[in-house]
Amino acid sequence: MNTIFTRGPSLPNRLALALALSALLLFVDHKLDGFQSTRVYLNSLVSPLQYLADLPGKLLNLSAERLASQQQLIEENARLTSQIMLMSEQLQRFSVLQQENDRLRKLLGSPVQPGMRKMIAELMAVDNNPFSHQIVINKGALDGVYEGQPVLDDQGIVGQIMQVGTTNSRVLLLSDVTHAIPVRIARNNVRLIASGSGRLDELLLQHVPHSTDMQVGDLLVSSGLGNVFPQGYPVAKITAIVRDEGRPFAQVSTKPMANLDRIRYLLLLWPNDSGAESAPEQTSVGGGS
Structure with missing residues (x-):
């Protein structure tokens, strides 16, 4: 049964007609440039569609760039935080080293008598x-330490060597109740005896007459008597004087110049006649030899 849709040119004729029209349009466009204005209109019409088609890609690229930038910022922030922590740790360590260096310089710069050997x-x-x-200190007999040897810090006399081991030694502090040291007042050379009170921040002057010329704030230095401590080194400063006529002697309290409660580095001294004055000056602070 024939229908209306089967009427018209045959398929080969349609193809030939389409090819002929295409060739004609190509000729007119190429030789006569007849579709220039039409092409412009068509481009203008299609342009928004092109932008819309390109928009998802641009959005994806922008999102990827932002994600990459955010990841870079996170990584850089973590790296900078790590660097700050490392620099902070180094700064703290350098601060401690600077303080220790200052203390060592004070020790080495103490007024040691000429020719006297010293060791830190x-x-x-x-x-x-x-x-x-x-x-207990980290120097002993292998380092030439001997019993009765004077020990100082950067402020004054600390005590003396009590026992000597091979690689370490025991020091008796000025504040011990069994310790006493001959001193003199730097202002007028009055000689006295400073004894330990059992407190790290106090020494006592024993058997001081009421008429003794002394004042609060007077500096006591080693007198050199007894041939244990070299003369002229700071020992203590007078902090209180009680002259009670009901007592046979004045009560005098002093504060040690050395920081007995904050000891870290110490200075060992050898007298000039110990035969060690020709030995090289030693500044090692490491473990026992």
Whole structure:
């Protein structure tokens, strides 16, 4: 049965007609440039569609760039935070090293008599006995340390060597109740004896007559008597004087010049006649030899 849709040119004729029209349009466009204005209109009409088609890609690229930038910022922030932590740790360590360097310079710059040998030692331990003020240092017989040797810090006399081991030694502090040191007042050379009170921040002057010329604030230095401590080194400063006529002697309290409660580095001295004055000056602060 024939229908209306089967009427018209045959398929080969349609193809031939389409090819002929295409060739004609190509000729007119190429030779006569007849579709220039039409092309412009068509481009203008299609242009928004092109922007719309390109928009998803641009959005994806922008999102990827932002994500990459955010990731870079996170990584850079983590790196900078790590650097700040490392620099902070180094700054703290440098600050401690600077303080230790200053203390060592003070020790080496102490007024040691000419020709006197000196050596820096480091604190190893503190005696836990509350009735005995003793410490242990990291120098011993192998370093030439001997019993009775004077020990100083950067402020003044600390005490003397009590026991000597091979690689370490025990120091008896000025504040120990069994310790006494001959001193003199730097202002007028009055000689006295300073004894330990059992407190790290106090020394006592024993058997001082009421008529003794002394004042609060007077500096006490080692007198050199007894041939244990060299003369002229700071020992203590007078902090209180009580002249009670009902007592046979004045009560005098002094404060040690050395920081007995904050000891870290110490200075060992050898007298000129010890035969060690020709030995090289030693500044090691490491472990025992």
